[in-house]
Amino acid sequence: MPVKLKYGSNVRNKLKASGLESHILRVALIALLAILVVGCSVFGYFYYHYQRVVDDRIASGPIFASVSQIYAAPREVRAGQKLSAAAIAADLRQAGYNANSQLGTYQLNADNIFIKPGPESYHNTDGATINTTGGIVQSITAENGVSLSAYELEPQLITALSEDKNRTKRRLVSYNEIPPRMVQAVIAIEDRDFFNHGGINYLRIAKCAFSDLVTHHRTCGGSTLTQQLAKNLFLSPEKRIKRKMIEILITFQLEARFTKKQIFEMYANEINLGQRGSYAINGFGEAAQTFFGKNLQQLDLAECALLAGTIQSPTRLNPYRHPERAMERRNVVLESMVETGAITASQAQTAKAEPLRLAPPNIDASEAPYFVDLVHDQLVKHIGDQDIAHQSLRIYTSLDPELQRAASEAVEIGMKNVDELVRKQHKTPKGEQPGPITYPQVALVAINPHTGQILALVGGRNYGASQLNHAVSQRPTGSIFKPFVYAAAYNSSLNGLSLSNGDTGGSGVFTALTELNDEETTFTYDNGRQTYTPKNLISGYKGDVTAAYALAHSLNAATVQLGQMVGFDNVAALARSAGITNARGTPSVAIGTYNATPIDMAGAYTVFANNGVHLTPWMLASVRNASGDIVSDFSPDAKQVMDPRAAYLTQSLLEGVMNYGTAAAVRGHGFTAPAAGKTGTSHDAWFAGYTSNLICIVWVGNDDYTDVKIEGAHAAEPIWTEFMKRAILLPQYSDVKPFVAPAGITTARIDKTSNLIADSTCPGNILYAAFLDGTAPINTCSQMSESPQNLIQRILGIGGSKSETTTPPPTTGAPIVRVPPNTPPDGNAPDTTQQPTPPKKKNFFQKIFGGGKDKDKDKQQEQPAPPPQ
Numbered sequence: 001m002p003v004k005l006k007y008g009s010n011v012r013n014k015l016k017a018s019g020l021e022s023h024i025l026r027v028a029l030i031a032l033l034a035i036l037v038v039g040c041s042v043f044g045y046f047y048y049h050y051q052r053v054v055d056d057r058i059a060s061g062p063i064f065a066s067v068s069q070i071y072a073a074p075r076e077v078r079a080g081q082k083l084s085a086a087a088i089a090a091d092l093r094q095a096g097y098n099a100n101s102q103l104g105t106y107q108l109n110a111d112n113i114f115i116k117p118g119p120e121s122y123h124n125t126d127g128a129t130i131n132t133t134g135g136i137v138q139s140i141t142a143e144n145g146v147s148l149s150a151y152e153l154e155p156q157l158i159t160a161l162s163e164d165k166n167r168t169k170r171r172l173v174s175y176n177e178i179p180p181r182m183v184q185a186v187i188a189i190e191d192r193d194f195f196n197h198g199g200i201n202y203l204r205i206a207k208c209a210f211s212d213l214v215t216h217h218r219t220c221g222g223s224t225l226t227q228q229l230a231k232n233l234f235l236s237p238e239k240r241i242k243r244k245m246i247e248i249l250i251t252f253q254l255e256a257r258f259t260k261k262q263i264f265e266m267y268a269n270e271i272n273l274g275q276r277g278s279y280a281i282n283g284f285g286e287a288a289q290t291f292f293g294k295n296l297q298q299l300d301l302a303e304c305a306l307l308a309g310t311i312q313s314p315t316r317l318n319p320y321r322h323p324e325r326a327m328e329r330r331n332v333v334l335e336s337m338v339e340t341g342a343i344t345a346s347q348a349q350t351a352k353a354e355p356l357r358l359a360p361p362n363i364d365a366s367e368a369p370y371f372v373d374l375v376h377d378q379l380v381k382h383i384g385d386q387d388i389a390h391q392s393l394r395i396y397t398s399l400d401p402e403l404q405r406a407a408s409e410a411v412e413i414g415m416k417n418v419d420e421l422v423r424k425q426h427k428t429p430k431g432e433q434p435g436p437i438t439y440p441q442v443a444l445v446a447i448n449p450h451t452g453q454i455l456a457l458v459g460g461r462n463y464g465a466s467q468l469n470h471a472v473s474q475r476p477t478g479s480i481f482k483p484f485v486y487a488a489a490y491n492s493s494l495n496g497l498s499l500s501n502g503d504t505g506g507s508g509v510f511t512a513l514t515e516l517n518d519e520e521t522t523f524t525y526d527n528g529r530q531t532y533t534p535k536n537l538i539s540g541y542k543g544d545v546t547a548a549y550a551l552a553h554s555l556n557a558a559t560v561q562l563g564q565m566v567g568f569d570n571v572a573a574l575a576r577s578a579g580i581t582n583a584r585g586t587p588s589v590a591i592g593t594y595n596a597t598p599i600d601m602a603g604a605y606t607v608f609a610n611n612g613v614h615l616t617p618w619m620l621a622s623v624r625n626a627s628g629d630i631v632s633d634f635s636p637d638a639k640q641v642m643d644p645r646a647a648y649l650t651q652s653l654l655e656g657v658m659n660y661g662t663a664a665a666v667r668g669h670g671f672t673a674p675a676a677g678k679t680g681t682s683h684d685a686w687f688a689g690y691t692s693n694l695i696c697i698v699w700v701g702n703d704d705y706t707d708v709k710i711e712g713a714h715a716a717e718p719i720w721t722e723f724m725k726r727a728i729l730l731p732q733y734s735d736v737k738p739f740v741a742p743a744g745i746t747t748a749r750i751d752k753t754s755n756l757i758a759d760s761t762c763p764g765n766i767l768y769a770a771f772l773d774g775t776a777p778i779n780t781c782s783q784m785s786e787s788p789q790n791l792i793q794r795i796l797g798i799g800g801s802k803s804e805t806t807t808p809p810p811t812t813g814a815p816i817v818r819v820p821p822n823t824p825p826d827g828n829a830p831d832t833t834q835q836p837t838p839p840k841k842k843n844f845f846q847k848i849f850g851g852g853k854d855k856d857k858d859k860q861q862e863q864p865a866p867p868p869q
Contacts, residue, residue: 054234054253063233064172064269067160068393070372072401073453073621074122074152077130077137081731084135085113088153094295095154104154115153120628122155122396155396159367161376161388167278171285173296175265181301182284183264184342185308189333191225192340194264199226199255200248226251229267273307274314277363277464281314291319293359293366301343302351305333320361327356363463365408370459370469371399375619382632383623393631394624398453403733406726407444407456414719415442415461418700421710440685440708440715443470443699444723445602445617449690452606452615452636454599468703474595475701477580478680478712479554480688481592483608483650484578485563486551488571490646494772512548512653512769513755513777516558519543523564523587532587534560546755548769551653552661554679556591563590577641578604578614592680601688602697608654608676609690611742612647614639644742645772651676651739652747652770658689660767662713669721673728673736677720683707685715692737694727696720746771751781 075091077083089108092115097104104117116127127143128151140148162169187194193201201224223231230250235243254263272280273287281287287307288296299307309329310317319326334348343351363369375397379388419439428434446456459469489510518541522533534556542555550558563571569585576583580601582594596604599617606615616637623631654676657663662679666689677689684701685708698716701708708715727733741747751758752765761782769776 054250054257063266064170067162068388068391068395069160070158070375071122071155071394071396072158072399073397073455074155076150076152076732077140078150079137079139081137082135083132083137083731085109085111085130085132088113088115088130088132091153091156095156097154115151117154120626122394122622122624122628123152156401158397158399158401159369159372161372162279168280168282169286170269170281170283171289171296172269173265173283173285175261175268177297178265178268178284179297179299179304181342182268182296182299182304182307184337184340185304185333186225186264186268186311188336188340188342189308190228190311192336194225195260197224199224199251223247224251225267226254226263229263229270230254232270232272233266271311272314273310274318277369277462278467279363279369289359289366291358300351300354301347302330302334302354303357305337305351306330306356309333319356319358323356360405360409362408362412364411364458365405366401368399368401368404368457369463369467370471371397371404371454371457371619373459373467373469374457374472378620379623382620382634392626394626394628395620396622396624398448398455398619398621399457400455400732402730403446403456403727406730407446407458407723410719410723410726411442411444411458411461413722414698415440415700417718418442418710418715421714422708425709438702438704438706440700440702440710441466441468441470442719443473443598444696444719445471445598446694446696446723446727447602447606447615447617449606449609449615449693449695452603452617452638453621454602454617454619455694457599470699470701471598474582474597475684475699476594476682477592477596477601478682478684478686479592480601480678480680480686480697480712481575481580481583481594481596482551482554482559482590482680483654483678484575484580484604485559485566485571485590486547486653487608487642487646487650488566488574489547489562490649490772491574491642492566492570494643494646509772509775510547511771511775512546512649512656513750514547515544516547516550516555516562517543518545518550518555518558521557521561523560525568525586530586532560534587534591548653548656548767551678552656554657554662560587560590563587574642575604577639578607579616580604592682598697598699601686602695605688605690605695605697607641608647608651609692609695610647611644612640612642614641645744648739648741648745649770649772652768654678655739656767656769663687663689663717665713665717666721669718669725671721671725673724674738675724675736676739679712679717681710681712685710685712687712687716687720689720689724691724691728691733692739693735694724694733696723696727698723741770744773746773746776748776750777754781756781756783 077088085108089106092104092106095103097106097115099105102118102120104115104121106116107114111132112129113132114127114129117123117125119125128148129141130151131138131141140151142148160169160171191201204224227247230247231243234250235247258266269283269285271284272282273284274281274290276290281290284307285296287310288294288299288303291307292299292303294303306319306326306329309332310319310326312329316322317326317329331352334343334351337343338345338348359366375395376388379393379395422437422439426435426437442458442461444456444458445454447454457471459471460466493510520533520535520541522531524531541557542549542553545553545555545558547558547562549555550562564587567585568587568589572583572585572589575589580594580596582596583589584594588594603615603617607613618634618636620634622633625631655674657679658666658675658677663677666675666677673691675689675691677687680686680688683705684699686700687698689696698720700710700712700715700719728736747768747770749758749766750756750769751762752767753763756777757780758766759780759782761780
């Protein structure tokens, strides 16, 4: 019979509870399974999604595409040069030569070095042996045994073009090019378990998550190197949970695809280490060059530790702005390296004692950014592709890095002087609030007078603050234009043109002693419809003066009247042929009211320094692809625009400007090499000057076109002098020579009182002057009252008795006689001559020439002004 069991209430309750619990457990398990399925699905979706993201980045090309690079002009090694074999080897290492380089190799053996360019070299593959003794190059021998007078080394890398609109720069390095100390320093301070973990340090993440929750600050750094790389390559820097999860997913992808060495190499090229000017510094290669001026492989332990320490906060730990913080962080890195066993405590102490040895912070000095911007613009113009940066081109230019450094340093020093002059102009009376001060801008252009290559260029006082390139800004040239008036007069005379009316067959031969009248004069032009009156508001007028004196002391009225006799159209035509394209045939052209750029003026002065040949300044030499094949070569543009004799005669006058005229301060500032030059002031300040191997133009002015109220002799000339003094200390510019006259030129020592040949009876007030053969005075100062004049002297009114006398300071020296051509000037002292009242009677040329002075700061009044160009 069936048995009926009865259970108590407690048992029944337990059964019910047990069933409920089982149900709950089943539901929970199902829910957990669902969550896992959904989670895995979501994870899988995003995992493969970001796998495609990484794949797309990899498939599109290298992680870091090689950008186009800008190279300097090759350095030339010459026999007799002060240069050791070891220094040549260092130069080649810096350029990229090594035992396995396709660029080239070298073998250093004591005082000898054998150089062998590779297939990717800028040069052909012809090698050479350079022998040195005591730091002097003794001989250069080609591979085939031929003796060479010079040999060009591989061009140095200046910089790479910026990668993007954010102006990012990096120098790519491979893992094998990263010093072991650099790897150890980064690992010690950023991710000690990098070579062991799978990309995520879960313990560090947990600790940082807890810290962030407790402090409510998202400041804890729990990321591994791989996570940092994932964030930098693919994500924004914001700190959000979603972004962190994506970062982890990408980290898994990177760890799955690359080895640890490859990941570290990418990290070393990607990491941001601060800002320089307007450029972002990315990667240890770029940072090593920026901070220390070295290749990454050349860094020592302390320098590696400093770079590794900067990773934490590039702005706060910037060694230029916060050296104490940077050194403190560096020392923390060194202690971490001791803890990891990478270095000993003794090595750490030695490195801690090392001071910061930073490269000069001036970006202009090392990377020539204004120059590089111009190169990029010219590349786009010539090659016609806006995306020049990503074509992996090797762009070879005209730049001399050492001269660029000298230019940047000279500008930095000189503009401190200019700023002080500006502050003195704005002294505020007691009790008044100081007003805003506008500090001027600056440009410096240096070129080779015989090739036209731009060797150095500074386009402003601070590229980081302003990228406006003043070297290509159009500005009124002021008195540095005046030499073209005198050159046009010489050129016209040599071409048989009369200066009085411009007709052929005239007999008006122009010389340095031709007398001009410096009196206030109103000139008419445009068929008499317009007038122009040049003013000498500062210096007053000097009456009758010689042409040499008029240019040396920058007399306005005398120069404009000479321009009238030559023909203003002729002056403007000569200027245009020399690259001053805005010049027009009005009276004001004679004193530089038309615009030109500093680069234009550097090119224009080549006509004086290069025997009348104008060379258009150039920057691009050659463009090659990554394999060294030529994409495009460029040749300079040269054109003969005036007679070589006219060029030299004008140059002789410019030597007088430098030796006893408005530019005599150059000599007072210690530059004594043979040179020619001209000061200039409109509302800007200029100085143009050159030696036998270097032309330099300096401009100082305000961006808003207001008057700087400082003369060229006080603002621009000191910068020029500072630059040239540094330039001639460099081996390649140290061999400054006296200027060489072409055939048909006579140089004479002239007595200033009589304007005749100086002899032993002269009081010693002399000048050197160059003359076309047959036009120099014949009489000496002691014979001026007893010897007849030659025909040309009678025509010109020179060489006779003079009612004008001069009272310059006495000079020392032997009796003064006619000297052969090419004899250099020996007087460097400024001329303090005061011109007396005009003579009672004017000769022929005194009647047709006139004058006026512009002590490089004279005001001009033209009614109406010439149309803007």
